[in-house]
Amino acid sequence: MASTRALAHAPWSSSKIQTALRCPREFHYRYVDRVPESDASPEARIGKAVHGVLERALVGDSVDAAVAEGRRLMHNDAERRRYDALAAGVGAFIDRVAAFRRRHRVTRQFVEFTLAVREDLSLTQFHASDALYRGIFDAGYLYDDGKLAVVDHKCGERRTSLAFSDQLEGYAVLAAAMFRNVRAYWLGVHWVAECQVDWSGPVTPQQVADELAPRMLANIEAAALAVDDGPRPAPSDWCLLCSYRSICPAAHDLLLEPVDDEPPPDWEL
Numbered sequence: 001m002a003s004t005r006a007l008a009h010a011p012w013s014s015s016k017i018q019t020a021l022r023c024p025r026e027f028h029y030r031y032v033d034r035v036p037e038s039d040a041s042p043e044a045r046i047g048k049a050v051h052g053v054l055e056r057a058l059v060g061d062s063v064d065a066a067v068a069e070g071r072r073l074m075h076n077d078a079e080r081r082r083y084d085a086l087a088a089g090v091g092a093f094i095d096r097v098a099a100f101r102r103r104h105r106v107t108r109q110f111v112e113f114t115l116a117v118r119e120d121l122s123l124t125q126f127h128a129s130d131a132l133y134r135g136i137f138d139a140g141y142l143y144d145d146g147k148l149a150v151v152d153h154k155c156g157e158r159r160t161s162l163a164f165s166d167q168l169e170g171y172a173v174l175a176a177a178m179f180r181n182v183r184a185y186w187l188g189v190h191w192v193a194e195c196q197v198d199w200s201g202p203v204t205p206q207q208v209a210d211e212l213a214p215r216m217l218a219n220i221e222a223a224a225l226a227v228d229d230g231p232r233p234a235p236s237d238w239c240l241l242c243s244y245r246s247i248c249p250a251a252h253d254l255l256l257e258p259v260d261d262e263p264p265p266d267w268e269l
Helices: 004-008 014-022 024-032 042-058 063-071 077-087 090-103 166-178 205-226 249-255
Strands: 106-117 133-143 147-154 184-191 196-203
Touching (some): 004 205, 014 024, 014 166, 014 205, 042 063, 042 077, 042 090, 042 106, 042 133, 042 147, 063 077, 063 090, 090 133, 106 166, 147 166, 166 205, 196 205
Parallel strands (some): 147 184
Antiparallel strands (some): 106 133, 133 147
């Protein structure tokens, strides 16, 4: 059973857990006080726009029209160049999905599909008051009588080795609650910039029950413990990217830290 402190901040998600473990002050700004972001990064804005293009393309909308609409959200030429480079890969991903459909018997597609579970890991509504953990599949496919492929879009730099991330493990737990007849879960990360999909899997329902679900619950408890003593700041390099850096005193102090003017050592012998 979940602890009282974990339930106090429910529903949890992968990003909410990561925020709690990274910086309790940021967690309170975002999830407790619900302070609007004052310093959203260009990367976040670009990523959100590209996700929107992928979502529309997957449901059959014109890729060109979706790209043009997303481009209008960019603030300057540098953002537009980065956005254009990422959006150029959308067509290739749609082609890969079409090829997948030709090779397999796909019975259902999911786009921006919401799921949530209670503390006993039974299924509930995404916005229900008893939801403990929830997530959104960027794309998912039921295929070949008992298999589920879940894909998460990432606009950042590709990682060379893909182990199970907390986010992917959470997706597997959510999927296991929803799709009781699935025998194997394939979890993939779509690296938009490189037009590549890396897969972890297959994962069986038994692995979800024995390994992934307990680990997800442990992560929730660790995150709840991290923020239990209030909005404590945790200054780090993340402060340079944090969406609340302009209003956070700790980030302000870190960013204005004086530079040591002492000259470098003389290495001449």
